[in-house]
Amino acid sequence: MGGLIGIARMAAASPLLEAKRRVGYFEIAAQSVINRCSGKRKIFDWTVNPYRGCEYGCQYCYARYTHEFMELPVEEFETRIFVKAWDEGMWRRDLQKVKRGDTVAFGTATDCYQPAERRYGLMRKMLEAMQGATGLRIGITTKSDLVGRDADRLVKLA
Numbered sequence: 700m701g702g703l704i705g706i707a708r709m710a711a712a713s714p715l716l717e718a719k720r721r722v723g724y725f726e727i728a729a730q731s732v733i734n735r736c737s738g739k740r741k742i743f744d745w746t747v748n749p750y751r752g753c754e755y756g757c758q759y760c761y762a763r764y765t766h767e768f769m770e771l772p773v774e775e776f777e778t779r780i781f782v783k784a785w786d787e788g789m790w791r792r793d794l795q796k797v798k799r800g801d802t803v804a805f806g807t808a809t810d811c812y813q814p815a816e817r818r819y820g821l822m823r824k825m826l827e828a829m830q831g832a833t834g835l836r837i838g839i840t841t842k843s844d845l846v847g848r849d850a851d852r853l854v855k856l857a
């Protein structure tokens with residue numbers, strides 16, 4: 700700190716309060732992004748989760764254990780985020796499985812508008828590819844106001 704004065708000296712002497720965690724985004728292949736729900740107690744017909752892991756990292760999150768499916772520690776649930784590789788043709792083929800009147804729920808395992816969505820835009824791409832679809836019911840689970848970005852697409856779908 701020799702030679703430093705004033706605010707520069709204070710800055711150099713400042714104790715670390717907290718270092719923000721680093722998040723890595725990884726692309727992961729997917730044969731499909733839509734999953735059919737079955738069983739008597741099902742609420743939705745289909746679920747869609749474009750991301751594995753969630754940067755929000757809520758302590759109460761019930762999806763944390765899903766990182767163990769990939770032989771990863773649950774602690775990496777919010778720092779190692781997997782982005783499902785986008786393939787519009789695959790998504791359109793997925794949609795052909797959905798019948799009129801079916802409910803498609805986005806973000807049932809992880810938040811579909813988590814920060815990764817701002818970078819990779821999978822929700823926007825999926826909603827755009829759905830324009831023109833009729834007779835579907837759509838549900839979105841998110842705590843992010845990023846969903847507002849896609850209001851135009853949702854209005855058109857409605």
Ligand code: SF4
Pocket residue numbers: 753754755756757759760761762808809810813842
């Ligand atoms: S926002 Fe949802 S998916 Fe993300 S960590 Fe919290 S509870 Fe889990």
